[in-house]
Amino acid sequence: MLRSEYRRRKSINVGENSKTYLIYVVSILLAIVYLVPFYWTVVKAFRDSIFANFPPNMNLFSQTSVAYFLANLKTVWGFGDFPLWYFNSVFISICVVAGSVFVGMLSGYAFARLKFPGRDYMFYAVLATLMIPFPVISIASYVFMLDLNWLSTYQGLILPQIASALDVFIMRQYFLTIPEEVELAAKIDGMKPWQIFFRVSAPMAKPAIAAATIFSFIGSWNNFLWPLMEVHSLNMFTLPLVLNFFKGANGTQIYWNQMMTVNILTMIPTIVIFVVFEKYFIRGISMNYTR
Amino acid sequence: MIIENLTVRYGEKYILRNFDLKIDDGEFFVILGSSGSGKTTLLRSIAGLIPIEDGHIYIDTNDVTDLYPSDRNIAMVFQNFALYPHMSVYNNISLNLKIIHMPKDEIRKKVNEVANVLHITQHLNKYPKQLSGGEQQRVGIARAMVRNPSVFLMDEPLSNLDAKLRREMLGELRSFHEKVKKTIIYVCHDQDEAMALADRILVLNQGKIVQMGTPDELYDHPADIFVAGFIGNPPMNVLECEAERDVSGTRINVMNSGYLHIDDEIPEGEMYMGLRPEIIGLADRDGIPASFDYFINSGLDVEIHAKVGDVSIRAVIPKEEIPANLRELHNGEIMHLKVKPGAVYFYNKSSGLIVKEVEYGVSRKIKKAD
Structure with missing residues (x-):
């Protein structure tokens, strides 16, 4: 009796275990599929050869050297106005993130907490803009910028990206989950509405701010189409344009090792942002305030 | 505290209509009602947290009807504690004093005083999430107490605590009332809490006073079948x-x-x-x-x-x-x-x-x- 019970449990365990193994195997395979391009990017940046071989040489220690990487780095950094372009990307992204998160906070809060006529319809209208792909409105935006005489300017690159329905949505959903009583308590403690927002509600929404920051940073940092249309002069280039430009810089021959070095430089800020905000990120996108 | 002709509505629905009430100074007054009875609405309109349609509210003979919540000389304790999660316990308690620009050393003195009374001195530098439910609610009460209000409003402050702790806190609230001798208006849906705490109970149903009196009066002479079924355990x-x-x-x-x-x-x-x-x-x-x-x-x-x-x-x-x-x-x-x-x-x-x-x-x- 006892033994059969023991066997039964053991067989359940075996079933459970094989399921666990399967999950691990699939996860690891997926991780490899995602990581291989990055691995190759890094390996290639440390090589001297400009060619992309097939099948690629994946050996980390064959034909690689730090000296090659530094040489590649030097070439790339000296290419055109690379430091300026890098600055453009960083500056624009910081402005877009700051602006869109701030606007998202304010309007998200208004949609979540304030009472005004047509509030929910306005929110749905904002939400609906998420469904419209950017290319659809890109021509209109372009003409708008042309009329304003904002082509090839920072404001022309930044402002259209600040109105982010995604950030508004993230912030609103999060504010909805914060218990109203905390704000009532703040009212009784003598805070005026704007103080309540900045000293209580906004600090409580840190995870949502982190999520919005990551999303809008990635959106702005990787944005290719808008700068491509908006920018007509070399000194306003951003990194995605540079990547594209770099590809053809040597005629038909792509210098893959230098190209990958540019890639690595381009990836660094994204990784930094993610590491800094990762702690809040999961809580932010699950959109739930938990005590 | 006097409430005159209070009318509150949400949209087309009247929660309270021409509601009158007088609460004596220093009384432990419990408003008892099931959910939707209008008890929280009543409390929040006293606090000035929701707009009222009509009527007047007087606290200490001052008409506070049009005053901002913090100017009404009241303090409130909430069911879910409503502490500021990103501030230390000390800052939670002292925030309302900082806002009126009280000198720092005076704030420190007052906070230490109430922390002492409520036995939370050792928690002052912690954050709310590091505390148990009972401790968090003590902080909530401390935050109310430190302002030295003339009326305490308590909105089901014990509902989120487990049974054992609730019993303990019942005694502490009673002794707290003996100490501060201030008016406490306490809203709950639990007749045990009401019987244990109140000097006087008001039973509210659908925005109307069903019966008002001492716990014994309500228990011995329920004037209405609603009260009869509500007061007493088992019912x-x-x-x-x-x-x-x-x-x-x-x-x-x-x-x-x-x-x-x-x-x-x-x-x-x-x-x-x-x-x-x-x-x-x-x-x-x-x-x-x-x-x-x-x-x-x-x-x-x-x-x-x-x-x-x-x-x-x-x-x-x-x-x-x-x-x-x-x-x-x-x-x-x-x-x-x-x-x-x-x-x-x-x-x-x-x-x-x-x-x-x-x-x-x-x-x-x-x-x-x-």
């Missing part, structure tokens, strides 16, 4: 019955299962009868037959649930009267109930208002139905 049995004139009083037909004879005269007709579980006892043979359901043992007494027809009846049997074979009773087995001497309440069937409260005679048993 009163409310049964359908029919009264007929009799030679020497009134004969009450209880759900066609038995008769009860009372000496007082009450109007004839169908009505509701209220019997506290404590006055229902076990009879041998000639009581009213009921089918046993289950029992709950508290150690001190046993609460027996039985069914007469489809109606569930609760009887609380004191320890010395518990039959030895209680545990051998099976669900559905027939047992006999009687009514012991005590107060019996009769309520009008349509309005729910009290018709008559009678003292039922000594050891008169329910006669079996013919």
Whole structure:
């Protein structure tokens, strides 16, 4: 009796275990599929050869050297106005993130907490803009910028990206989950509405701010189409344009090792942002305030 | 504190309409009601947290109707504690003093004082999430106390605590009231809490005062069938019955299962009868037959649930009267109930208002139905 019970449990365990193994195997395979391009990017940046071989040489220690990487780095950094372009990307992204998160906070809060006529319809209208792909409105935006005489300017690159329905949505959903009583308590403690927002509600929404920051940073940092249309002069280039430009810089021959070095430089800020905000990120996108 | 003609509505729905109330200084006043009764609305309109349609609110003879919440000289404690999660306990308590620009050392003195009273001195540098529920609620009370308000508003402050802690906090709230001697307006839906804490209880149902009085008044003389069913634990049995004139009083037909004879005269007709579980006892043979359901043992007494027809009846049997074979009773087995001497309440069937409260005679048993 006892033994059969023991066997039964053991067989359940075996079933459970094989399921666990399967999950691990699939996860690891997926991780490899995602990581291989990055691995190759890094390996290639440390090589001297400009060619992309097939099948690629994946050996980390064959034909690689730090000296090659530094040489590649030097070439790339000296290419055109690379430091300026890098600055453009960083500056624009910081402005877009700051602006869109701030606007998202304010309007998200208004949609979540304030009472005004047509509030929910306005929110749905904002939400609906998420469904419209950017290319659809890109021509209109372009003409708008042309009329304003904002082509090839920072404001022309930044402002259209600040109105982010995604950030508004993230912030609103999060504010909805914060218990109203905390704000009532703040009212009784003598805070005026704007103080309540900045000293209580906004600090409580840190995870949502982190999520919005990551999303809008990635959106702005990787944005290719808008700068491509908006920018007509070399000194306003951003990194995605540079990547594209770099590809053809040597005629038909792509210098893959230098190209990958540019890639690595381009990836660094994204990784930094993610590491800094990762702690809040999961809580932010699950959109739930938990005590 | 006086409330005059208070009217509050959400959209088209009136939560409170022409509501009047007077609460004495230093009173522990409990507003008791089930959810949707308007009790939280009442409290929040006193605090100035929701817009009111009409009416006036006076605190210490000042008209505070149009004042901002923080200017009303009130403080509030919330069910979910409503602490600022990103601030230390010390900052949580002291924020309201900082906002009125009180000097720093004075703030420190006051915070330490209330922290001492509420035994949270060792937690001042922690954050709310590091504290247990009970400790968090103490911080909530400390935050209210530090302002030295003339009225404390408490919105179900113990509902989020577990049973043991709630019992403990009941005592502490009582002793807190003895210490501060301030008016406390306390909203809850739990009659145990209300009975334990209140100097005076107001029973609210759908925005209307059902009954107001001391806990004993409400328990001994429930003026309304709602109060009768609400106050007392376990709740009163409310049964359908029919009264007929009799030679020497009134004969009450209880759900066609038995008769009860009372000496007082009450109007004839169908009505509701209220019997506290404590006055229902076990009879041998000639009581009213009921089918046993289950029992709950508290150690001190046993609460027996039985069914007469489809109606569930609760009887609380004191320890010395518990039959030895209680545990051998099976669900559905027939047992006999009687009514012991005590107060019996009769309520009008349509309005729910009290018709008559009678003292039922000594050891008169329910006669079996013919």
